[in-house]
Amino acid sequence: MNGFAGLSISDATLLLPPRSDGVNLIANITLPNPSVMTLEIGTVVFDLQSDDLVLGNGTIDNLVLKPGNQTNPMEGILDIQKLISNFGLLLEQQAQSLMNGYLRLTAVGQSVTYAGVEVPYYTQALNNLTLAAQVPLAEVLINTLQNSLDSDTSG
Incomplete structure (x- = not known):
């Protein structure tokens, strides 16, 4: 899968306040499938990480990878308290990306389930895969x- 080169995250939005299930981050993720x-x-x-600092998680439900690029909705939980308490470190880690208007995130796989049952083969492959994306900050803010x-x- 070529390490999903060309992966992108778009339409990222923070939900303030979060939904009742805790989700406070929604976005679209485009995954390339060159096969x-x-x-x-x-x-x-x-x-979802900045270098080794885990800032939250993301979930893609019912992912089907067809040949070519496809965009899927992603929901997640961003740990706002962790982000605030590590603000200095994040500024240091993200200096170059921030100067260009982006937040550089990596996604490190945790689990894959199908119909509620873990799929060990996919989970193991995902655990060894780190996906990188740049998220445009102006778009997130808007x-x-x-x-x-x-x-x-309320008007």
């Missing part, structure tokens, strides 16, 4: 503000 095979993967959970304004029914 000619269609792979029915299942539900994929991964850690999407978050727009979502907050749209959900504010």
Whole structure:
């Protein structure tokens, strides 16, 4: 799968306040599949990290990789308290990316389940895979503000 070169995250939005299930991050993730095979993967959970600092997690439900690029919704939980308490370290780690308007994140696979049952083969492969993406900060800010304004029914 060529390490999913070309992976991208778009339409990232922080949900403020979070949903009742704790989800406070939604986005779309585009995964390239350069092969000619269609792979029915299942539900994929991964850690979202800045270098070795785990900032939260992301989940892609019912992932099916068809040949070519496809975009899938992702939901996650960003640990805002951890982000704030490690703000100095994050600024240091992310200095170059931030200067270019991005947050550089890596996604490290944790588990794959299909119909509620863990798939060891996929989980093991995912545990050994680190996916990198740059998230445009201006887009996150605009999407978050727009979502907050749209959900504010009090006027």
